[in-house]
Amino acid sequence: VSEGDSVSAGQAVLITEAMKMETEVHTDIDGKVDAIYVTKGDRVTPGEVLISIV
DSSP states (O other): OOOTTTEEOOOOEEEETTHHHEEEEOOOOOEEEEEEOOOOTOOOOOOOOOOOOO
């Protein structure tokens, strides 16, 4: 997804990779992507905000 895109509950919005396994991250709300705080290749930590949906 990109900033400004409309998303629906259950839709995959990001893919994370850990130990060579990819996991889709799904939204649980309908809304519009307000901001994406990560880019491909970034390291993230548990609890970090990756995307904002309003």
